[in-house]
Amino acid sequence: MSSAVSFRRIGHLDMDAFFASVELLRYPELRGQPVVVGGRRAPAPVVRADGTREFARLRDYAGRGVVTTSTYEARALGVFSAMGMMKAARLAPEAVLLPADFEAYRYYSGRFKTAAMAIAPCMENRGIDEVYLDLTEVKGGSVALAWRLKQAVFEATGLSCSIAVAPNKLLAKIGSELDKPDGLTVFGMADVPTRIWPLAAGKVNGIGPKAVAKLAALGIETIGDLAQAERALLRAHFGVSYASWLYDVARGIDERPVVTASEPKSISRETTFERDLHPRADRAALSAIFTALCERVADDLRRKDYVSRTIGIKLRYDDFRTLTRDITLSEAAGDVASIRRAAGECLKRAPLDRRLRLLGVRCSGLVARNADTGEAGGLQWTLPFDDPTR
Template identity: 60%
Template structure:
């Protein structure tokens, strides 16, 4: 029997919202939006009942972190401005974010998976890849089902996650990571989708090109203008034709992706060289006219990179930004700090300095933040070389954020004194609960 490569992608269903529904079960079946600030905390009345903030009463410039499927049915999705969402679903319940809870349940679901399938690649707070190839029984035929063995293992994983956390997840099982990422989204929520090589033409190619992770709204729109709307239509294009229109690297990747070619392994314990977050906008944004929205997004990216670093136990010294303009030109800038950090505020300040070195007269389609030069948070830290100074290790018991430069440092003072363009009208309404830090006050000024 030929040994199949069996890669699973597990995605928790509406993760943040589902965690909140465990805490507030009376909201099940209702349209619920996560993304409010501390003032949107539910209030318990004298009789034990709760009252909830409503989306229609919201004022501010925050964005949605996630929403329940009932809210999505009303056209309310993650990344949407809360004011815009309020016009679509004014009666939806608005809850604040609670990242401590989300991290707790993230660890719990990953531990539940590891009990059955230990080869796991962590892809974020709510998703993982799992290599099921060598899990005992995965290659077995059950009855007339050649995938019966791996199907049973995937069901066991789903059941164990549900038992340990009370949450549902969706799993896609295919020969590679690219296909599995697509498959896990085909039968949400609580789905299990098997998609093998023989299914590519009948089940993968009819899908819209945007289903492929890596084809964003702008690339999808550009493909549509070329008459390419489905993955099958993309697969029919010659590689050279795609490279001429999308560049050598991206064009070649488009061709491989359309043919479901992906040999990336499931990586378990690799030491990362950097961590980053980026987002592609639904429409191109202008640095001045859309400053409030960009401020919100830019700050959230910085805070989330800091959260990723702290969750995984790293600090980094080099902060960088990535901007892609409406002409597809990409610009990067970076800044090396005097000491490593995992603090979202410090990352935001440094990223803001990088931003000052970019011509922002054109419209933006993508914005990203990156921290490189990573070391373990508990590793000894070498101080910057100074005349007559010695290097010394970090004091025992220091927290990850203790690597941040102090306010007495000349470099830090420069960062704190000079707000960048996105700081002029800060819009950080729903970020105050993230990482347990309150960024709603904007940058530090003298």
């Protein structure tokens, strides 16, 4: 490992239960209560005659939505992100249910990132609620810097965050989870045996459920167990490349830089229906959803200033089979009409004889709009779900 990499200070800043916390700014009377955000049919609160608010309860939810996020009180009851709403309702029937407001979340995301960048300009955006910060050249001790960042974020948003400062992104990511919520963690390579090795192997970002199961079958439960494993054993079960990565991360080794700018590979939008929809019986509903997805993708492209050379669709049938189709355009495009036209051609190549659970539209082969502003050519306009022959 190079000396330049050895002496880095990398911060990972992660907002605490971000979406739920934004909602608590709007509804402070819900603080301390189990609150779940999500579900496509979650009703908005109703204002009573006396000015107080009446909130929907999770027990009354019916549908196939998933939990977007939950407060820590709801998590204590077993309700976590990506869980089916119906399962969540069985675990926490009295939890308050709120609809998601992504416009508000994007607003607060922008505010916390602007506040953090004022202190640490070298930032890697990792999503709506987390960032990496290279603090190597920022003046001040690690603990003092972390406190400054936490205070700046709170003053800008009224929200808490958890921060870890460590020698690399791997350790900073793990560290930010250790003392949530409102955590502050600082450690170095010398702390790896005591702070990192006792943790479950799945705490490493990149060791997913399948890898965890394979490791457990080999008697490897913790990161420390992984650090003691022989390279040959790991290679035999995981292949050379992944085994080498496992060997390094178990020792806290990660030389990845903080990347301040990156080009997206694709932009997509998809939706899972509350009930399965049939291409013929629910033709009008599907056509409207299809158009809305194309509009949202086109809006994403416009905001990010890209056009796309390849348009695709994603279908999931009622038997859970997933199918994708795509088409490459003669010229890149980003307008709604061209995206819908190309996606419609993809639909013509997909069986539409079963009910659908999910529909998605994807744009890939992205290029900067000012580099290629051509429109898709050679395709006939079709309304795939309106075609009476399907």
